[in-house]
Amino acid sequence: MIISSVDNPKIKYLCKLNKASFRKKEGKFIVEGKHLVKEARLKKILIEAYSIEEKEGYITVSDNVMKKITNTDTVVSEIGLCHMILKKELTDKLLILDSIQDPGNMGALMRSAKAFGFDTIVLGDGSVDIYNDKVIRSSQGAIFKLNFINAYLPDFIKSLNGYLVYGTDVVNGIPLEKVKKEAKIALVLGNEGNGISNEVKNVIEKNIYIPMDDTESLNVAVAGGIIMYELK
């Protein structure tokens, strides 16, 4: 049986998951493409998979239904409905994100965090939803391999025990090559336009800067990537 009506209750439910608020309420999100559906199945967070072809283990849907769910002009071959998993334990390296807004930057930061062992990402209130389709796409599967925590950042940072917490600041910082590589490090990155918010800055003791030539700042995903590479 093929679901070809966009009014089918299952399909309506999936479409509603395009909204961050509904994803949060339901604790579910959608991934697109064979690679990510396979990863979700391996991670045991897949609830149901949908394909435009008849395949075992998949619910078949028509092209127009798939377009409606994924909100794209091109037809995605398959999607997966997944459970969110938010964990609480902390790894030795933390990446703390204070209002990262651009989905591409968020996805790129996830890839770098995973690559360099910053296996826990702590998200402040103002950050883009990590289950946003553009974030998932640009994270290239890193979303399945990381530990995410939502927190009010000033309290979270104050509660950390045994971590060296570094912010980034081009004015009052330690040059990156002189930063101590401790076993337990928390790196705080701020918003694309405004940097780290004042309330978060107030609870950070040390800052890092990347020496640069005739440039005010780097893209935040690039700066984060360089620092995590150096401190890995």
Next chain:
Amino acid sequence: MIISSVDNPKIKYLCKLNKASFRKKEGKFIVEGKHLVKEARLKKILIEAYSIEEKEGYITVSDNVMKKITNTDTVVSEIGLCHMILKKELTDKLLILDSIQDPGNMGALMRSAKAFGFDTIVLGDGSVDIYNDKVIRSSQGAIFKLNFINAYLPDFIKSLNGYLVYGTDVVNGIPLEKVKKEAKIALVLGNEGNGISNEVKNVIEKNIYIPMDDTESLNVAVAGGIIMYELK
């Protein structure tokens, strides 16, 4: 006098510059915002500036005209019409881009290139136009400080003299921390999805890889940023 008609010939001309092909034909492009207009004036590449407020040295336009030119819903306060300048001389460090498609990645790479002294960017045929409004926005002014060369990459790379040319490859590469820092280096980065094209790979002798943990690849702007930081 305020230009308030979108049919004014000057305005029609500016609107046509939203197309890459027309920009190329005319050798002109538009920058948005006070900061970039000021930079363009300093660099002596500004032809005319337009503002929604009456100001000395600016042509005044109405809000609707400004929206039409910039193709945005919000009103940009001022824009500048600029000359493109393509130079031919090479600096000691070159960044060679083979089909970078995402405007955000291109802009981020420009910022990093400038920050780490890769002052010449060589663009192959398939790359996004550097005068695209999104590229200019994300380059944060770096576009004014770099030297750009358009070239057919295989021939360009073969013609280089005295440069150590590095590609990036996760399989057959030298780990980044072991790469020699020569005075004259050319770094080649490839397309977001497909990496460096085969015809370009064929003329590259050495490749770099960034050691990573359980991750297939980094975002290309992040990878480029890390390598340029290390080799600066």
